[in-house]
Each structure stands twice: as C-alpha cells, then as structure tokens.
Amino acid sequence: MIVCQDVGRRYGDFWALRGVTFEAGRGVVLGVLGPNGAGKTTLVRILTTELMPSEGRALVAGFDVVKEPEKVRKVIAAVPQESRPIDFLTPYEFVFSYLLLRGLSLGEARRRTREVLQVFGLWEVRNREVDALSGGMKRRVLVAAVFAADAEVVFLDEPTTGLDVYSRRLVWNAVSELKKRGATVVLTTHYVEEAAALSDVVLVLNKGRVVDFAPPDKLVEKVPGRYVVEVYGADGRVAEGERVLEIGGRRLYYVEKPPEALSLDGAKVVVRPKSLEDYVLLTVGAIEESEEGYEDD
Amino acid sequence: MKTIRDALVIAWINGWIAATRGWIWVIGGSVSPVSFLVVLAIYGGAEGLKWGLVGGFIWTIASNGIGLIGDATYYRLGIKYQSMLAAAPVSPAGYALGLALSAFVFALPTLVVYLVVMWWLGLWMLTPASLYALTALWLASAGIGFTLAGLIKHMRYAWALPQILSAVFTVGAPVYYPATRLPSPYLGIVLPTGAAAVMIHDSTGLIHYGPYLTSAAAVALALQSAIGLYFLFKLARWRQP
Numbered sequence: 001m002i003v004c005q006d007v008g009r010r011y012g013d014f015w016a017l018r019g020v021t022f023e024a025g026r027g028v029v030l031g032v033l034g035p036n037g038a039g040k041t042t043l044v045r046i047l048t049t050e051l052m053p054s055e056g057r058a059l060v061a062g063f064d065v066v067k068e069p070e071k072v073r074k075v076i077a078a079v080p081q082e083s084r085p086i087d088f089l090t091p092y093e094f095v096f097s098y099l100l101l102r103g104l105s106l107g108e109a110r111r112r113t114r115e116v117l118q119v120f121g122l123w124e125v126r127n128r129e130v131d132a133l134s135g136g137m138k139r140r141v142l143v144a145a146v147f148a149a150d151a152e153v154v155f156l157d158e159p160t161t162g163l164d165v166y167s168r169r170l171v172w173n174a175v176s177e178l179k180k181r182g183a184t185v186v187l188t189t190h191y192v193e194e195a196a197a198l199s200d201v202v203l204v205l206n207k208g209r210v211v212d213f214a215p216p217d218k219l220v221e222k223v224p225g226r227y228v229v230e231v232y233g234a235d236g237r238v239a240e241g242e243r244v245l246e247i248g249g250r251r252l253y254y255v256e257k258p259p260e261a262l263s264l265d266g267a268k269v270v271v272r273p274k275s276l277e278d279y280v281l282l283t284v285g286a287i288e289e290s291e292e293g294y295e296d297d
Numbered sequence: 298m299k300t301i302r303d304a305l306v307i308a309w310i311n312g313w314i315a316a317t318r319g320w321i322w323v324i325g326g327s328v329s330p331v332s333f334l335v336v337l338a339i340y341g342g343a344e345g346l347k348w349g350l351v352g353g354f355i356w357t358i359a360s361n362g363i364g365l366i367g368d369a370t371y372y373r374l375g376i377k378y379q380s381m382l383a384a385a386p387v388s389p390a391g392y393a394l395g396l397a398l399s400a401f402v403f404a405l406p407t408l409v410v411y412l413v414v415m416w417w418l419g420l421w422m423l424t425p426a427s428l429y430a431l432t433a434l435w436l437a438s439a440g441i442g443f444t445l446a447g448l449i450k451h452m453r454y455a456w457a458l459p460q461i462l463s464a465v466f467t468v469g470a471p472v473y474y475p476a477t478r479l480p481s482p483y484l485g486i487v488l489p490t491g492a493a494a495v496m497i498h499d500s501t502g503l504i505h506y507g508p509y510l511t512s513a514a515a516v517a518l519a520l521q522s523a524i525g526l527y528f529l530f531k532l533a534r535w536r537q538p
Contacts, residue, residue: 076385155384
C-alpha cells in the first residue's frame with residue numbers, strides 16, 4: 001500500500017530526508033517515530049503529494065506520488081501536523097463541507113457527518129462554533145472528518161498532541177477502526193507508548209535517516225535486560241545493569257531481574273518492564289529539537 | 298464540474314457562512330472605497346460622486362482577488378487547512394476560485410448599494426463592456442492573489458501585502474481619475490484595474506476615450522486575466538516544488 005525507495009528531500013545543502021526505504025501493506029498501522037527535525041512530517045508531506053521529493057520513488061496505493069498525484073489524492077486523507085478546523089464553522093459544517101469537497105453526494109455527506117459526529121462524541125456540540133470548543137474537541141473534529149472520508153490510506157500527523165486522556169483514546173479507537181476497515185494508517189507521534197500500542201510496524205527516523213523499521217516488540221527485544229530501574233536524585237551507581245543510561249540527574253539501569261530491595265534516601269525509584277520508549281532512548285537519544293532540523297518537522 | 302462544485306463549497310463556508318456570522322467583515326471591506334467616495338463627493342459634487350462610485354465598484358471587485366491573500370495564507374500557514382485539502386481530491390483552481398467567490402459574497406451588499414446609487418444618478422453600470430471588464434478583472438486579481446499567497450512564508454505578511462497591492466492597484470491605476478491625466482493614457486492599462494476602469498469609464502459615459510484606447514484596454518484585460526488564470530491553474534499548485 002505504501003512503498004518508499006530511497007526517498008530524499010533536500011533544502012539547499014541540507015537533507016531533511018535521505019535514503020528512506022520501506023514498505024507497508026494494506027490494513028497496517030505504520031507508526032513513525034523520531035525527534036523533532038527527524039523528517040517525519042517531510043515524509044508525510046511527500047506521501048500526501050504536498051511536497052516534491054528531491055530523489056527516490058514513492059508509491060501510495062499503487063500510484064506514484066510524483067507522476068500520479070491526482071490518483072493518490074482520491075485514495076488518501078490526512079490530518080496535518082498542527083492543523084485546526086476553521087474556527088467560525090460548526091463541527092457539522094466542517095465535516096459536511098470536507099466530505100462535499102471529497103466529492104460525496106449531499107445525502108451521503110449528511111449521513112456520514114451525522115454518523116461520525118456521534119462516534120466521536122461531537123453530536124451534542126454539532127451546532128456550536130469550533131472556536132467555542134475545547135482543544136481536544138477541535139482535534140476530534142479533524143480526525144472525524146478524515147475518518148468519515150473512508151480513504152484507503154490515512155495520514156495522521158501527531159493527532160493526539162496536547163489531547164486529554166479521554167480524547168486521545170477516542171482517536172486511538174478511530175485508528176483501530178480504520179485498521180479494521182482495511183485502511184493503511186500512517187501515524188506520526190511523539191508519544192512512544194501510543195506508537196507501541198497502535199502500530200503494527202514502526203519506522204524510526206533520526207536526522208532524516210531510517211534508524212530502524214520493525215514491529216514494536218522486535219524493537220523492544222533489542223533493549224538489553226528485561227526490566228528498567230529508573231533512579232532520580234541518588235549519587236553514585238545503585239544497581240548493576242547490562243547497560244546504564246544517564247539523562248541529567250536520572251539513571252536508567254537495564255537489568256534482567258528487578259532488585260529485591262532498593263532503599264535510597266530522598267531518591268525517586270521506579271522499576272518497570274522495558275518498553276519501546278527505552279529502545280528510542282537508547283538508539284535515538286533525547287526527543288528534543290535537532291539543531292539542523294527543518295521547519296517542517 | 299468538480300472545479301465549480303469545489304468553488305461553490307468553499308464560497309459557501311468561507312463566504313456565506315463567514316459573512317452571515319461576522320457582519321463586521323462585510324462593513325470592513327466597504328470602508329476604504331466608501332471613504333474615497335465621500336472625499337470625492339465633498340470636493341467634486343455630483344460629478345465627483347459618480348467617479349467615486351465607479352472607482353469604488355472597481356476597487357471592491359479587485360479587492361475580492363487581492364483580499365483572498367489573507368484567507369489563503371491563513372488556511373495554508375495558520376491552520377493547515379490547505380494541507381488537508383491537498384491530501385484530498387480537491388482541485389486547486391476550484392479552491393482558489395472559491396476563495397475569490399467568497400470574497401465576492403462579502404462584497405455583494407456593498408456592490409448592490411453602489412448599483413442602486415449609480416442607477417439613481419443615471420449611471421448604468423451593467424453594460425456588456427463593463428460586465429466583461431469586471432469579470433476579467435475578477436479573474437485576473439484572483440490569479441494574482443492566490444499565486445502571491447502561495448509565496449508568502451509568514452502569516453504577518455499576509456496582512457500587509459493586500460494593503461500595499463490595493464493602494465498600487467487603485468491609486469497607481471486610473472480608477473478614480475481619468476487615464477488622460479497620465480503622461481500617456483495607455484500607461485493606464487498596464488494594471489488590470491486601470492484597464493477595467495478605462496472600459497467602464499467609457500461605457501458608463503463618465504469620459505469618452507475613443508476606440509483605440511478602449512480596444513487596447515479590452516485586449517490588455519484579456520491578456521491579464523489569461524495570465525492570472527494561467528498562474529491559477531498551472532503555477533498555483535498544491536505541491537511545493
């Protein structure tokens with residue numbers, strides 16, 4: 001459903017994306033992880049035909065994004081990063097007009113708008129202007145519109161950033177439902193646990209390059225040990241780990257067995273099973289602004 | 298057909314709904330031409346009022362296209378609505394024409410008032426020549442507006458640019474004054490507002506320029522609207538190169 005072969009994008013001398021190669025099939029949720037400036041949004045913009053790649057080839061639903069953009073646009077839908085619905089419209093008007101613009105008939109657009117607003121818990125506020133809605137509701141309006149489009153490939157670029165726990169789960173439900181319908185979902189996110197919970201396969205990007213491409217559990221297997229002892233505010237080494245990661249005053253010990261007794265005065269200690277977050281911490285490093293990052297990402 | 302349908306949907310949400318929920322924008326759009334009208338009426342009497350009405354009408358039509366710079370930039374950079382439509386089967390030309398059409402919806406009450414006052418003063422604006430000039434002007438300014446909007450990199454420029462363009466297009470061209478005041482009246486048809494004004498001034502009887510200048514204005518306006526449409530359909534694409 002999505003094929004990328006050596007896709008790259010250059011801004012002057014700076015490569016925002018380079019040598020990106022992967023394939024994702026039908027009905028797959030592809031999580032795209034990486035720090036700011038990693039190239040996530042650049043990749044999404046190329047795949048949604050909004051940005052021309054400088055090199056390489058990309059196919060979406062069998063169509064070339066450079067040579068057949070009109071065909072690609074018929075089968076995709078996207079919630080762009082930092083997007084907001086038009087503030088003076090109501091959720092009903094926004095979703096309804098989006099469906100009309102996608103070419104649906106008036107009757108079908110009405111039916112789907114009603115259905116999707118109910119699914120996303122927006123039916124009660126359907127006639128209230130978007131401006132008066134909470135941030136979470138505004139985001140849900142966007143996801144609802146894309147959900148109603150019934151596209152073959154759906155791009156969600158950081159759809160849950162800033163959402164409360166309830167709204168996040170409604171978005172997660174939508175992703176699961178899209179997958180059930182057979183749609184391929186490309187989900188870029190900063191929330192590693194979100195990518196782990198929803199993705200069938202994860203593409204890890206850093207500084208425009210592919211770091212890894214595998215199912216979340218395969219990535220977690222690459223983390224040494226089985227448990228993580230996370231200690232903050234203690235001087236010196238407090239446990240023997242297969243690997244130790246220091247982040248400021250915090251130490252993460254990757255161990256086979258959780259320690260039986262750890263008594264450290266004034267220190268915060270958390271013992272937990274290793275996760276995808278540990279993989280990202282160990283391979284990519286800090287989720288922070290890349291010095292060379294392009295504004296897209 | 299899809300392009301027309303897209304334009305109508307955009308005009309519905311960005312024009313009709315916006316205008317009916319925010320009358321302040323309808324009034325805001327008419328303030329500048331009306332203020333010119335008042336000044337001309339004070340200093341020029343009934344004759345000045347006629348020039349002010351015709352000039353204001355032309356300004357209002359031109360500002361439909363120029364004014365879409367603000368909306369198009371806001372939708373592209375401010376809320377990323379354009380990115381959402383770029384990833385959908387929506388025609389860029391339909392989107393751009395819809396934005397221009399929505400600005401026309403905003404201007405409609407003002408234009409109706411102008412027409413009524415012009416009719417009362419004995420000026421008949423709706424001649425074939427004037428209608429051609431106004432349509433071509435609308436297309437040319439929409440093309441210029443949408444293309445320029447695609448080049449803006451920061452939202453703050455979207456507020457300043459239409460003001461500069463409005464001044465250049467309405468004061469720099471013979472919209473409120475006869476083209477004969479210029480060193481050569483043919484200089485007046487360089488900008489689409491001036492070319493449209495020459496045709497409308499002549500067809501409404503405000504001043505008679507003669508067949509050569511009005512024909513040249515009609516040709517210039519056809520070229521300008523063709524260039525505007527070329528930009529709209531060919532260059533103002535969704536995709537960033």
